[in-house]
């Protein structure tokens with residue numbers, strides 16, 4: 001008997017998934033055992049890119065998750081509610097769930113996985129991080145024998161697409177964002193992409209898998225790309241860096257709290273993440289004994305994300321077609337405890353800062369004195385140009401504790417010669 005899917009949503013990702021499921025020749029033969037039984041949408045009048053029998057489409061999503069005939073619910077409506085409630089109802093009804101919804105998983109993962117475990121079913125989320133890149137299952141399975149110490153990713157396609165075009169074409173931020181929306185990369189509210197929130201949701205999920213505990217999303221430090229300017233992109237380029245929105249989860253020593261953060265970062269051009277451009281994502285995982293492993297691929301878009309969604313469906317079809325009664329711990333998620341996360345002030349990193357100063361003799365010396373007061377040592381200081389009568393000074397520090405650097409900046413801001421500090425970015 002065919003495995004019956006109840007798909008919630010028929011937008012970018014769901015349409016790609018239906019297209020894939022309607023064109024199975026040459027793919028895994030298990031796909032032929034799947035029936036698209038119901039698809040829930042908001043509007044029945046919308047013109048769709050896929051053809052489905054009219055009885056399949058419905059606006060009653062509650063009916064889908066309560067229908068005893070549905071084996072797997074595929075949640076692709078996005079957002080928090082009603083996605084959370086629909087998934088919980090499906091799980092309580094003993095249905096397997098596939099979702100691409102990192103926002104709901106990062107906030108309600110604890111409740112969702114607890115419910116799944118109580119019902120003896122699975123929640124699969126490969127599409128939630130890195131779009132089409134297989135990274136969730138590898139962290140749960142192939143890499144789980146390693147002690148992970150760092151996960152560093154470019155995990156938002158929209159912002160990587162924007163930064164790449166700003167860098168290569170000198171394009172304007174809002175024009176490029178409109179293109180990313182047209183291409184189906186951006187979230188319904190693109191603020192989630194631009195302000196780093198989508199990447200924060202995703203690194204919380206990766207950190208939870210990599211470090212074996214739950215992550216409180218509020219502890220994840222998050223800065224987006226709005227403050228990244230063409231001026232900084234140009235300076236970074238001259239200094240041998242590219243600017244990327246990085247999501248990082250790192251444990252410095254076996255007993256130290258995790259550092260989990262998202263922020264625009266100057267990445268040395270020689271680093272493997274520096275060459276990840278456009279909508280592509282990459283996740284560099286470092287652990288013992290494996291060393292470094294990097295996952296690379298399309299991070300958003302209909303086809304790529306549908307590949308991940310459908311691979312989850314396939315895993316569940318395999319589960320439903322075999323007769324084991326015990327849950328497979330490599331598919332389920334049983335974390336109980338929360339990871340301890342360090343405040344951003346404890347981070348030790350290099351910084352890039354751009355200052356606008358009055359053109360007076362001795363300004364660089366005054367900056368140096370303030371930095372020295374807080375043990376901030378400088379790797380390079382460049383005075384390159386003028387902007388509206390003000391001198392522009394760019395500084396790159398050696399590794400420094402963020403709290404100390406911020407104190408030095410507070411002192412610098414009070415110097416009479418300082419006009420403003422338009423940019424402050426961390427350096428990988």
Ligand SMILES: NC(=O)C1=CN([C@@H]2O[C@H](COP(=O)(O)OP(=O)(O)OC[C@H]3O[C@@H](n4cnc5c(N)ncnc54)[C@H](OP(=O)(O)O)[C@@H]3O)[C@@H](O)[C@H]2O)C=CC1
Pocket residue numbers: 008009010011012013014040041042043044046059061076077078079081082100101102103127128131184185186187188299300301302305
């Ligand atoms: N786009 C991408 O590249 C990626 C997206 N994701 C995630 O996948 C999920 C889906 O994203 P995407 O396909 O881009 O989103 P879209 O906005 O393109 O599609 C959302 C779909 O859900 C339906 N829908 C939304 N709310 C309701 C509701 N309350 N009741 C009924 N139907 C509803 C809409 O119906 P209607 O069509 O009638 O309006 C639409 O078909 C999100 O969680 C997103 O974060 C993950 C990886 C990549």
Ligand SMILES: N[C@@H](CC=O)C(=O)O
Pocket residue numbers: 128130131155156157158159185186187193198299300301
């Ligand atoms: N809006 C997201 C879509 C995939 O998760 C992104 O741009 O990466």
Ligand code: NA
Pocket residue numbers: 126127128129130131132133134135136308
């Ligand atoms: Na993925």
